[in-house]
Amino acid sequence: MGRAGAALWGRRARRRWVHLVLGGALLMPYWLLASVVLSPFTETGGPFGGSVAAQFAAYALALPPAAVTAFFPLARPLSVAAARALCGVPAERYADGPAASRTARARTACWFTLHVALGGLVAGASLALPPFALVTMALPFSAELRASAAAAFWGLDDPWWVVLGVPAGLLMLVGLAVASAGAGALLARQAPVLLGPTPADRxxxxxxxxxxxxxxxxxxxxxxxxxxxxxxxxxxxxxxxxxxxxxxxxxxxxxxxxxxxxxxxxxxxxxxxxxxxxxxxxxxxxxxxxxxxxxxxxxxxxxxxxxxxxxxxxxxxxxxxxxxxxxxxxxxxxxxxxxxxxxxxxxxxxxxxxxxxxxxxxxxxxxxxxxxxxxxxxxxxxxxxxxxxxxxxxxxxxxxxxxxxxxxxxxxxxxxxxxxxxxxxx
CATH class of the missing domain: 3.30.565.10 (Histidine kinase-like ATPase, C-terminal domain)
Structure with missing residues (x-):
């Protein structure tokens, strides 16, 4: 139990979560640009309008330009600096200096795209899921909350939520921690592969x-x-x-x-x-x-x-x-x-x-x-x-x-x- 807790909430897991949130922050300019491009085709304009499907469409549209910008040689040392500090991978497994070869730039682009893609999902879930989980856990203790329009919109006015509210909220938080730890572990495994030295670097x-x-x-x-x-x-x-x-x-x-x-x-x-x-x-x-x-x-x-x-x-x-x-x-x-x-x-x-x-x-x-x-x-x-x-x-x-x-x-x-x-x- 102690090892599982350390894997989900330990120091290394927290640092990897910070690294993922940083990826979400790096994705934000591309996502805003994609939202503006898609706004004429959605029911409500603006980058923060539209349905959940429109938001995910903007997310998918933001990834290709993010990959293109990572082809610049200086993208690798910046990515390596963040990964060295936050991924928990030995520093000697990373490459030093700008990406000089086409293979090195392609690997850096793959890494940057994976980083911002996972980071955008984890950062978005970290912003939205904890408040929703807390509201769900509070449902059994507040009749006014169960009768509110927000509860009706999300389908939380069902009597079953009086029984399921607390365990469901806890399950959401644990699921967020598991997803964050899994995404961080995936990045840590791929970091030496994508940010490590190429044969030309060696x-x-x-x-x-x-x-x-x-x-x-x-x-x-x-x-x-x-x-x-x-x-x-x-x-x-x-x-x-x-x-x-x-x-x-x-x-x-x-x-x-x-x-x-x-x-x-x-x-x-x-x-x-x-x-x-x-x-x-x-x-x-x-x-x-x-x-x-x-x-x-x-x-x-x-x-x-x-x-x-x-x-x-x-x-x-x-x-x-x-x-x-x-x-x-x-x-x-x-x-x-x-x-x-x-x-x-x-x-x-x-x-x-x-x-x-x-x-x-x-x-x-x-x-x-x-x-x-x-x-x-x-x-x-x-x-x-x-x-x-x-x-x-x-x-x-x-x-x-x-x-x-x-x-x-x-x-x-x-x-x-x-x-x-x-x-x-x-």
Missing amino acids: LAAAERRAAELAVRNRLARELHDSVGHALSAVTLQAGAARRVVDAPEPDLVFVREALTAIEETTRRTVAELDAVLGLLRRDDPDADAAADGAAAGPGLEALDALLAHSGLRVVRDPAAGPAGPLPERVSREAYRIVQEGLSNALRHGGAAPVALRLRAADGELEVTMENPLTGRAPVVRPGGGRGLRGVAERAALLGGSAVSGPARDGTVWRLSVRLPLAGGRR
């Missing part, structure tokens, strides 16, 4: 999520490569400087160079970190603009400064190197790949020298880095282990490839990356 949402994920991955790679390399280089330089200072005869020149390298590395990294954090502060970043902005860091033109303060001895192949300017995007990605390769060499090879070769030929840039495998335990830093995966992602974004692993019978570690030059012009 595709657009998936594309937005993919773009946002691409931007997040891009920022993560930038932070990992820039900050991760800096931490590895600074750790190595600081450790070497400490050991030299603690030596019986400290080499102050070496310590000064190590501190200078630490200073230059941290300064460069702070500048790169500010650039990336600036993207995170943007109010509404666009995926492509954010990706380009995040990549607007140093390119191969800054490679000499990177190698000079990397904490490693880097041997470059003098016979190799780009013959001319590279596409900006390829240059930036190549810089980050070299940076991650140096960071990886620092962690696994310590101070062992690194061989670097850059060669642009046959429409692609080849980056090859090799360092001896010393067998020493790598320097572990929190959050590490994603560098080589980031290198592969950078290469894949340009349509290239990355291969890494032991080479030369396991004596060296080789990182080989190929970047199509055409990939930087897209």
